[in-house]
Amino acid sequence: MRAVYIESHGGPEVLQYGERPEPSPKAGEVMVRVRAAALNRLDTYVRTGRRGQRRNFPSLHILGGDCAGVVAEVGSSSLSYLVGRRVVVNPRIPCGACDFCLGGSDDLCPRFRFLGSNCEGSYAEYVCVPATNVHAIADNVPFQIAAATPTVYLPTWNMLIRKAQLKPWETVLVLSASAGVGTAAIQVAKSVVGATVIATTSSAEKATMAKGIGADHVIDYTEESVSERVKELTGGRGVDVVVDHVGAQFFDDAYDSLKRGGRYGICGVTSGYVVNLQLGSLFTKQLQVFGVFMGSRADMAKVTQMLNEGRIRPVIHQVFTLEQAAEAHRVMEERSFFGKLVLKV
Ligand SMILES: [Zn+2]
Known part of the structure; x- marks a missing residue:
């Protein structure tokens, strides 16, 4: 089969396009004919060997987590009803036994595997995953849209719906609206919950796009103070929930934007791991700071339902062919995009 793999760590140029043996599904697994795979920041860490992703070569490794396609084969006869189903793949594979x-x-x-990191990934014509990791998508949901869903909507759902329990009368601050989680958070907060959404971004063009997918207000963090502008927009009260997927860079300003009883959710630290947490305001304002990492199978079922009902729709910035994976990685590292980068397979 055609696949994109690495034989060493490095820049986008280490991504190789070529033939690899087809995998075969074990008992309880399905083999998916991948039709689209979406990029995530993790893919670049696997490629470069950063953030705990260093691996021993020469064993070749196929990258890629998020994907969608059609079930082509199954590893157990009891799963034969799945053959031919259009599915989206949840790339996080829990052990099932802890x-x-x-x-x-x-x-x-704690013993989960992640597609494309701890096991062969989805930048390929075929990938094998446990049957419990595939969810059926409706006929009118394109593969590229479905592939762009799991890694950005799972933490968003876990954070906003399950943990923060965002309400329609509340206001949420979404940091860095142009990234995948940012666009997902705007949509879930607006289309699923009906909350008021304040988003931050870095240009007038991105601000227009953020409004186009549901942001009520957009703050250009390169030109204005986020906490001061939030105060103005909320009549001095602050926001009920912060969605932070970038880490240290905006923490102080966003934390200061929380109203009493506010909740601060974190699902990524691309800009840095360490912050100063003001414990005084944490207890006197009765704030909560919490982390989420992806979500549960139940969350994925809900996310897929929202996708099938058209209530969420990932924003796709650009589609590449599988052969152009290196180019797609270059675009991801330039950070000049709005939404997801997708490979069609
Ligand atoms: Zn487990």
């Missing part, structure tokens, strides 16, 4: 998994909190599984 206390967390058995207790229904599979998002807390």
Whole structure:
């Protein structure tokens, strides 16, 4: 099969396009004919060997997590009803046997694998995953849209719906609206919950796009203070919830924007890991700061339902062919995009 793999760590040029053996599904697994794979920041870490992703070569490794396609083969006859189904793949594979998994909190599984990181990924014609990791998509949901869904909507759903329990009368501050999680958070907060959305971004063009997908107000953080502008927009009260997927860079300003009883969710630290947390305001304003990492299978089922009902729709910035994976990685590292980068397979 055609696939994109690495034989060493490095820049986008280490991504190789070529033939690899087809995988075959084990018991309980399905083999998906991948039709689209979406890029995530993790893919670039796997490529460069940064952020805990260093691996031993010479074993070749196929990159890629998020994907969608059609079930082509199954590893157990009891799964044969899945053959031919159009599916989206949840790239996080919990162990299924630990206390967390058995207790229904599979998002807390410490022994999970991640497609394209701990096992062969989806930049390929075929990929094998447990049958519990595929969710059926409606006929009118394009593969490229479905592929762009899991890694940005899962943490967003976990954060806004399950943990923060965002309400329609509340206001949410979404940091860096142009990235995948930013666009997902605007849509879930607006289309699913009906909350008021304030987004931050870095240009007038991105601000227009953020408004186009549901942001009520957009703050250009290169020109104005986020916390001061939030005060103006909320009549001095502040926001109920912050969605932070970038880490240290905006923490102080966003934390200052929380109203009493506010909740601060974190699902990424691309701009830095370490911040100063003001414990005084944490307890006197009764704030919550919490992290989410992806979501549970139940969250994925809900996200897929929202996708099938058309209530969420990932924003796609650009589509590349599988052969152009290196070019797609270059675009991701330039950070000049709005939405997701997708490979069609
Ligand atoms: Zn587990």
